[in-house]
Amino acid sequence: MISLDQLDVRLLDVLSRDARAGVVEIATELGIARNTVQARRRRLEDSGILTGFRPSLDLAQAGVTTQAFIGLEVQQGRLAEIVAALARIPYVLEVHATTGREDLLVRAATVSEAGLQQLIEQIVAVDGVVHSTTTLALTTPLPYRVMPLLKEMTRDAGWGRSTPAIDPSGELA
DSSP states (O other): OOOOOOHHHHOOOHHHHHHTTOOHHHHHTTOOOOHHHHHHHHHHHHSSSOOOOOOOGGGGTTTTOOOEEEEEEEEEHHHHHHHHHHHTTTTEEEEESSSSSEEEEEEEESSSSSHHHHHEEEEEEESTEEEEEOOOOOOOOOOOOOOOHHHHHTTSSSSSSSSSOOOOOOOBB
């Protein structure tokens, strides 16, 4: 794990808005040298924080209009095999292991509500699934985001190595 500073977060912000932005373009926007952009980007990639560049897709525009969250209660000791079975279903977008009544939270998408019904039947037929609860997603008023969190975490971190670290009390560290 590496510590992030405000420059790292600004670089990640630029890349999250335009993953195809070039080094010179990023350097100009941030007011830093090209070499700094390249070194920071490489450091973020090598550390595993920056794991790739993916397009942002609008599933509704592709005809995938129904999304749901499916909570699954599973038999103890069967988690790995159930997740493997879910991974083979193309309509399953992601799976999270959770606490509480449900053991897994599955995000799924289909082209219709009838398709969702068929998907639910397929999922509950997976050996080891005990119970399911489905919540239909109507809209996404706040999509997945990480930049506000990273900006808050690095609010007092300074800008690069030349900025002295300041602890929350305002004292130099």
